[in-house]
Amino acid sequence: MRRRHFLTLSATSLGGVLVYTLARKPIRVHAQDGQQTTLKLPLRFFTEAQALTVAAAAAQIFPSDDSGPGANEAGVVIYIDRQLAGPYGQDRFRYTSPPFAPGVPEQGYQGSESPAQLYREGLKQIRGLHLLGPSEQQATLTRIEHTPFFSLLRTHTIEGMFCDPMHGGNAGLIGWQLIGFPGPRMSYAGEIDKYYGREFRPEPLSLAQVLGRNAKPGEDAK
């Protein structure tokens, strides 16, 4: 058994944002007057230091800025943590029989390392990222931006921004609100050929809200 790690988030450092708990409920954490509010989220894969590093990287890829909230508010690191601990991270969705041999790019990824292993190795290259200032963080990531690890980080950051919240990211449907994606909806039969050239932006709903019950996310499968 791995020692249990928690990601401790302080409301002041986040500046009053939504975070996502393991009870799959978004919580808006406000900095109280003179009061330090902290949240401890149990991690499934990362150590706390790794989680802070990944969160810092995701926040550089998809920053919180004047165009809206980003990876921190969406809980991207929680999404990635669960994916790496689950079947995807452990290579359940790949043919992993040897021999492993290098191929041409059109043959796709041929390595023996699982996504979880690629993170463990890749994180060594950006250790302590969260302790650096913003421009140093950007410079560090620029140095690795053509590596397979960075490519995974970028893909997973986008996924964590826009997944259904049952997967740990997109807390409070914040990602879907940013792009006007309504989530799974039963019907647009009345709207599909209306709204030509103008925005149609129904309020986003999660799968659980549409179903009226929770669905089981793939990362929780045995």
Place this chain on the structure above:
Amino acid sequence: MKRLPEVDVVIVGGGWNGLLMAKELATRTSLSILVLERGGSHKPSEYVEGMDELDYGIRLKMMQDISEETVTFRHGPRDRSLPVRQYGSFLPGSGVGGSGEHWSGISYRYTPDAFELHSRTVEKYGANRLPEGHSIQDWGISYSELEPYYTRAEKMMGISGKAGNLHGKPVQGGNVFEGPRSEEYPTPPMKVPYLAALFRDATERLGYHPFPLPAATTSRAYKNPDGVSRAGCSYCGYCERFGCMIGAKAQPTNTVLPVLAHSRNFELRTGCRVRRTLRDAGHARGVTYVNAQGEEVVQPAGIVMLASWTLNNTRLLLLSGIDDAGKVGRNLTHHISIPAAMAFFEKPLNRFMGAGAAGIAINDFDADVFDHGKLDFIRGGSLYTVCYGFRPMANFGVTPASVKSTWGSEWKKASLHYYDRTGRISFYGEHLAYRDNYMDLDPTYKDRHGDPLLRLTLDWRDNERRMAAFMSRKAEQIAKEMGATEVTPFPGLKRYDATRYQSTHIQGGAIMGAKEGNSVVNNYLQHWQTPNLFVLGASAFPQNPSGNPTLTALALTYRTADAIIDRFIRNPGPLA
């Protein structure tokens, strides 16, 4: 090995072709029919829960388990073949209904000349216009022979569309380049989403002939000739990679399986992975399979039908040593499928709404409907735009060339702006057959049971590259006419790329033909040397025409079913 009592007919694979064949035989004869499906069953409730992009669209929950079995791939006969370790260029479905559960539903008929590709091309342009190294041949069947079966398949699925050629007379608003139809489509065209309307209006202004895509995502409630009713499409945008949660998209489980529900002479066994077809003295004797409990089972049968998707049909023949003429695995083709142009607009497109086949196409550059005399390639395809439901994980972050960064603030801002302002003009093109594009058994890599994987040797040739470049230029013109402020043309077809999703229309391997020497099956999909063995599906297609394959595969299955019922049962022997 456990030996079970003999059945009259065993069908390998519970997808479109296997279940359609089972329906015809079980309802029109008293033969005992057994379908063996390697996956599990699907419940309709699962498809509502399946409206989740991550688990279904990205992690591909409806597909075959690639960790147990995949294919290997290389570009040329002298290259090293390596396993396709994660899904990329095609997505074979698993479970009852097969890929027919997660398809998009675009349901073309092939053009008449596609069936006679070799003779028509030579007749018009001369044999020297056939590309070097080709293995192009005629299908051994004509469009007019297949027409009544196309009509039946369309009625069974309730295809939505508008005829463009009724009894040889062109009909404006339909695909005027299609072959003569005996009847109008069973249901009217789907509604037109905004992006598709822009495409329709622009192509009309350019003098082309836009028409609504023929769609198995039926436009309104429909009852088919078997008495099966389905709802009309709700344009929810979860078709490809998803099962339809209201059953509007024709799928084997909502269109064919309900008819079989009360057939006493029909049995469907799930979790059964067929490993060999048994044959001796020129007769198929049955199959062996591993059941859900892991036991090896012998299932004797009077007639054996392989209907387990293109690649697996080929693999089963090779694993079983049934390759009398050395033709099994030949004519491997993969539908050319490219984003011919990415177009960026000022106005929002609301692209989350849509359906797998809700779109508009032009076939002015299809097949040989335009003159190739002065061009540097033969054949063609369809330029179209389909609003299949734009989901964010797969589509966020596409920006015009003027945006240089791929992460960080500037990229984020541009990606947010363009997310719902990005449209794609796609191209589906005909892939010709070449001697060096083929399948055989891999010498190194094995599946979970220790059987060799299928090895694909596949690459594009200049004919495809030039066709793609030509179509990309046309798509760029159309995008500009649609009002796009920036357009990114397709960078060009280079080597075959097993990592880029193209389509699941990978075909050939057990091709049909008019003569025993040049093909594996006759035009009844009956094995030339083994009259009680049939190989159904797109493995029979000698070339890969521009349209999507399912409708043609089903038309051929109907024709085979009729021939078995009308002739073969009384007089088992060669049908052609």
